[in-house]
Amino acid sequence: MAGTLSGKIALVTGAGKNIGRAIALNLARDGATVLVNGRADRALVDGVVAEINAMGGQALAAMADITDEIQVAGMIDAAVAAVGGIDILVSNAGLRRQTPFLQISLAEWREILSVALDGAFILTRAVVPHMIPRGGGSIIALSGISTHIGTPNRAHVSASKAGLEGLIRALAIELAPHNIRCNAAAPGSVDTVRGPTAGSRPTSMTDTTIPLGRKADVEEIAGVVRLLAGPEGAYITGQTIHVNGGLFLT
Secondary structure, X not given: OOOOOOOOEEEEOOOOOHHHHHHHHHHHHOOOEEEEEEXXXXXXXXXXXXXXXXXXXXXXXXXXXXXXXXXXXHHHHHHHHHHOXXXXXEEOOOOOOOOOHHHXXXXXXXXXXXXXXXXXXXXXXXXXXXXXXXXXXXXXXEOOOHHHHOOOOOHXXXXXXXXXXXXXXXXXXXXXXXXXXXXXXXXXXXXXXXXXXXXXXXXXXXXXXXXXXXXXXXXXXXXXXXXXXXXXXXXXXXXXXXXXXXXXXX
């Protein structure tokens, strides 16, 4: 498929469903070859790969637990061998839990941080050496509104996303000499299928509390990621782009 991302190779983590799937499809529609990552549900990943290939795009499954640096290294090596490199990393995978602070165990705390924060660190460290010889790249991490407005029962999720945004800002400065841009997209309430551990939506994020009066569609989040990944975002780095319908204003 021809587009402004033709010739680019994108790795999207947690891309089997919801926002990750929408991002993978959006990048593919604009010409990128997409590595569709998932941890365990191969059927979901294969489904997204099939969707992309059916519409004339190029996609490959890239299975790995992003909290395991050995699995990530193997995934990246296999991807580079198959498609030649990586230009875009979308660090989307994350876990959502709603647990009162005093009931959060250290194991649960570490589990949440391991995906959003440790995973982004492991992935970025693995892909940057492949971006540099290609003349640069774009790294986009998916943050969230909770870390900005303070949401009950999500202390660990909020901490992981706050750390993620700090990592992105540091990387934006350190990797700028290599023409690698680093940004975060922070969605508000999004119309997705919630997993059983995510709990109900916080009462502060209902359609009546959002100024625009509705949840975001996954395509609206994917569009912002596409902007940050492509040439239109070539002068944007170190930023957190909020996509929340006016629920949080910077």
